[in-house]
Amino acid sequence: QKEVEQDxxxxxxxxxAIVSLNCTYSNSAFQYFMWYRQYSRKGPELLxxxxxxGNKEDGRFTAQVDKxxxxxxxxxxxxxxxxxxxYLCAMKLTGGTSYGKLTFGQGTILTVHP
Amino acid sequence: AAGVIQSPRHLIKEKRETATLKCYPIPRHDTVYWYQQGPGQDPQFLISFYEKMQSDKGSIPDRFSAQQFSDYHSELNMSSLELGDSALYFCASSGTGTRVPDTQYFGPGTRLTVL
Incomplete structure (x- = not known):
């Protein structure tokens, strides 16, 4: 089973429309949580x-964490x-230092049609 | 603002050949990470360097090696290439002076195709 599950x-x-994207994780030691957006054939971009x-809002985006x-x-x-x-969720074990690998979810493919 | 630079952007190799991927981090970033992303998969952590020393190691095959140089750029060397090595290889960097400290900023990736 993957440490981070994402539909x-x-x-x-x-x-x-309002879009809701979710991830669950199994390792309670994850402390830092990120959402990245990845366009086709491009690198992930931090959102x-x-x-x-709690909640964190940035423009049209709101991130919610329930540890x-x-x-x-x-x-x-x-x-x-x-x-x-x-959209990829990502998590990190360590914080406050300059190193710490990211563990990603599978990514959710979102299409918004006009 | 300056971003992470990766070269080459595309690389085609034959089986059993070698490949070298280069990564130039954002200025003043001291940490570099390498990830491999297979088709339709999430990025998998390979290896990271902090201040030119290996800081963490993930699922990197023994056929791969990497290092970070004095100017903080990094190179990923891949030998005895296999068909399964075909993937997008991302480099990310982190460090002080960024919008969000310790957060990883990704480059555009190198698409490696092994024939």
């Missing part, structure tokens, strides 16, 4: 970064066709 989708929504339970349930979410409001991409 690969694909997920198809109309423009303007959100959190290290505590007690080992569950993280990314919400996208007013989704746009340009949001169409693969």
């Amino acid at each position: 690969p989708g694909p997920l198809s929504v109309p423009e303007g 959100m970064y959190t290290y505590s339970s 007690s349930s080992k569950y993280i979410s990314l919400f996208i409001r007013d989704s746009q066709p340009s949001d169409s991409a693969t």
Whole structure:
């Protein structure tokens, strides 16, 4: 079983919809949680970064972490066709240092159609 | 803003050949990570370097080696290439002075095809 589970989708929504992306994890030692967006044939781009339970908002994006349930979410409001991409959750064991590998979920393929 | 640079962007090799992938981190970043992403898969951590020393090792085959040089660029050397090595290879860097400290910023990747 993978340490980080993410529904690969694909997920198809109309423009303007609210999108909910989720990941669960099994290792309670994960302390840092990230969401990356990856367009086809491009490198992952950091969207959100959190290290505590609760919500963090950045524009149309909200990241939610529930450490007690080992569950993280990314919400996208007013989704746009340009949001169409693969969304990867990622987690890290260590923090406060300059090293620490990321463990990724499988990625969810999102398509926002006009 | 400067990003992570990887070269080459595309590489085609035959089985049993060798390949060298290069990564130039964001200026002032002291840590470099290498990941392998197979088709339709999530990136898998290979190896990382902090201040030119290996800091962590993941699922990197013995046929692969890597190092970080004095200018902080890194090279991933792959020998006796196999068909299964065909993948996207990403380099990421992290360090101080970024928007979010210790966060990894990814390069565009090198697409390796082994024939």
